[in-house]
Amino acid sequence: SQQGEEDPQALSIQEGENATMNCSYKTSINNLQWYRQNSGRGLVHLILIRSNEREKHSGRLRVTLDTSKKSSSLLITASRAADTASYFCATEGLISGGYNKLIFGAGTRLAVHP
Amino acid sequence: DAGVTQSPTHLIKTRGQHVTLRCSPISGHKSVSWYQQVLGQGPQFIFQYYEKEERGRGNFPDRFSARQFPNYSSELNVNALLLGDSALYLCASSLEYSGNTIYFGEGSWLTVV
Numbered sequence: 001s002q003q004g005e006e007d008p009q010a011l012s013i014q015e016g017e018n019a020t021m022n023c024s025y026k027t028s029i030n031n032l033q034w035y036r037q038n039s040g041r042g043l044v045h046l047i048l049i050r051s052n053e054r055e056k057h058s059g060r061l062r063v064t065l066d067t068s069k070k071s072s073s074l075l076i077t078a079s080r081a082a083d084t085a086s087y088f089c090a091t092e093g094l095i096s097g098g099y100n101k102l103i104f105g106a107g108t109r110l111a112v113h114p
Numbered sequence: 115d116a117g118v119t120q121s122p123t124h125l126i127k128t129r130g131q132h133v134t135l136r137c138s139p140i141s142g143h144k145s146v147s148w149y150q151q152v153l154g155q156g157p158q159f160i161f162q163y164y165e166k167e168e169r170g171r172g173n174f175p176d177r178f179s180a181r182q183f184p185n186y187s188s189e190l191n192v193n194a195l196l197l198g199d200s201a202l203y204l205c206a207s208s209l210e211y212s213g214n215t216i217y218f219g220e221g222s223w224l225t226v227v
């Protein structure tokens with residue numbers, strides 16, 4: 001079953017605008033990772049944020065994490081047409097049984113129009 | 115440095131057949147995981163291997179198996195293929211078995227007809 005839910009499911013914006021995607025999850029986590037996926041391709045890692053961190057930046061990306069609300073957000077500033085893709089959040093839970101795994105939501109489909 | 119590499123990129127199989135998918139992790143990474151992504155959904159965890167041992171298994175039938183070799187590369191095997199096995203199979207690698215950035219390959223597209 002899916003751990004997280006991304007919101008919105010789809011987002012359509014113009015180039016230059018900011019895009020915000022939200023992710024909620026259900027159980028305690030070790031870290032949360034955001035990925036981008038272009039149609040039919042593999043996942044590109046964007047940012048990892050640990051449970052004791054509240055905000056991280058990477059270029060035009062800003063990720064926040066609120067463990068009390070079990071939610072995270074990904075902000076892409078000054079979007080470009082090349083940002084058009086699906087974006088997934090994935091949570092790594094607390095270690096159980098000596099292994100760990102990422103649990104993904106269904107993703108947000110972002111379309112950036114020139 | 116090369117990223118996670120997977121082969122083949124695309125393949126078509128008939129119901130009941132067997133398939134083997136291959137993955138080479140990033141150099142130095144000891145953990146390899148496999149995920150299945152059905153169209154329109156997020157990836158689902160199948161296996162994690164660390165230091166050549168199975169460390170975890172997702173909710174998949176016994177038709178799915180995997181192994182990790184001494185050079186840390188990995189194979190995913192699926193027997194008695196069903197139409198529902200059609201999906202993108204993603205391999206991921208990380209330095210250790212938890213707590214690190216997890217990098218994914220481009221995936222292997224499997225179509226079962």
